[in-house]
Amino acid sequence: MKWPFRKAGAKPGTRSGWAVMRTLLMPHKGRITLLSLASLAAAMLEAMFIVLLTGIGMALVGGKGLVGPAYGQYLPINIALIAAAGSLVLRVVLSLVAVQLSADLTAVVSTEQRQRLSHAFLRTSWSVQQADPAGRLQELLTSFVSRITQAVSVLATAITASLSLVAFLLAGVAVDLVSTVAVLFALSLVGSVLSPMRRSIRRRSAKNARAGLDFANAVSELGALGLEMQTYGTRRAFEGRIDELTVESTVTQRRTQVLQGAQPQIYTSLAYGAVLAGVGVLFLVGFRNLSIIGAVMLLMLRSLSYGQQLSNASASIAGFLPFLEWVEEVVKGYADRPAPIGTVRPASVVPFEADDVSYAYTPDRTALSDVTFRLEPGEALGVIGPSGAGKSTLAQLLLGLRPPSTGTLRADGVPLEDIDRDWWSDRVAFVAQDARLFTGTVAENIRFFREGITEEELRFAARQANILADIEALPHGFDTHLGERGSQLSGGQRQRLSIARALVGKPELLILDEPTSALDGVSESLIRRTLADLHGRLTVVIIAHRMSTLDICDRIMVIEAGRMTALDTPSALRADSEFYRNALAVAGIA
């Protein structure tokens, strides 16, 4: 059987990882400069220590009291010893400063990336949020941001290593120019030999990133299907699918890791080979100055170890760049389609008009065509139609969650896209078929993060929604914790709680999308009572399959195949709409 899980979606790579990294680090220039200065100074002190130590060693071997010569100057051994010890102490201090700066930089970038990504998601339009593959945001916020953090940390190491290398080469130039040029040449040669390997790491890592997102998406969907899996006994198929995806993602990860692990090993061997060749050349040309050879050898070996750190870092960064590209691409995708933020505040939400409104999810998938109607204050409008006719799409348009593809929606004459979003959200409420509660108390679930709602208002809304008695019967009333996603309540109670959530904001317009379809008769009758009590006090749009839920409606709209085929009073529709008559007959209503 084929598993139809969505693939990772957006294709990364419109901006190269390095360009993204530059933008990401630009605001931290000051910290990076300090880090560079501390690293450079620490490395220079280390190089000075090595040169002094070699000189002291050579002086002791030769039984001399002076160290040198360096550029014709000699240093007494005791001064040289004090200078070596001093450089060692200072080096430790500066290295610790560099470590602290690097940790600060990494922490700041990690926080910024998490905030950037989550804020971009929260600010994007509903259509983008709704189309986001399951589990993707979570994977990006956790695993991907963690790799970006590692990339920055490795980059800080690379900065330290490259400046240390510079310091050592400078020290090398001070000791012997020719040998230093030879070291530099050998290092760049080894680095360029390994560059195809770095490109390959980057390619594999991009695959790895994609496999990680696919895996997260599949796991998230599989998690949501737990009930069905238990019911239909399809555990084995699920295990098989999870195993398959695990293998897929670990295979790409292993390949990347092999290349990343192999690169430093190859580098070390090549670099040691270069040192050996250098010593061979010195031997062949008959160079025998022990003091210079000793110092240059130590500097070369230490330079090579920094070169190796640099090589490790570049291999790791090559592996992390695709993760940066992905996050950047996704943030851009969210930012390109922000939620509407108008500024106009009309006098009221209703009268509300739809003028020739059409909506297409994709160019070849029109869900609604040429819908025109007007809602009057206090009116209750029912919407019926076959499954897939476009009713929920209409609800999302009325809520302002999706802009019409063509045509206009107006509240009190103002186009919806021009209306201040906060003003609108304070006045328009929605109840969906499946009540979404979160882990928290009853009161928190009704308030839903809105400020300034009093205890009185909570009780009033609960009474209106016919849920007050149920709440008072709970062990701690409004302060009772509901367990994960309201799991302690029945479906009917959850639905009435979400109606209380909608009503507590005192909306002018309430839209309900099949609020009773999943409920028993008793729960439905409680909700019908609520709707009957509300009739005339606010404007209500009720989408329903159950005809009994619509008995309070002043008018009913019939939508069939994306078109509004009728809109009239129930009695007029009995004469004019075949769909309405059939629906009544099916519901057993004469």
Ligand SMILES: Nc1ncnc2c1ncn2[C@@H]1O[C@H](COP(=O)(O)OP(=O)(O)OP(=O)(O)O)[C@@H](O)[C@H]1O
């Ligand atoms: N997110 C989406 N992306 C693409 N097409 C969609 C999307 N949501 C709905 N559609 C399509 O739009 C059409 C109308 O769907 P809609 O959910 O509005 O119907 P509905 O009348 O509410 O159906 P039901 O009564 O079964 O809930 C359907 O053909 C559906 O497949």
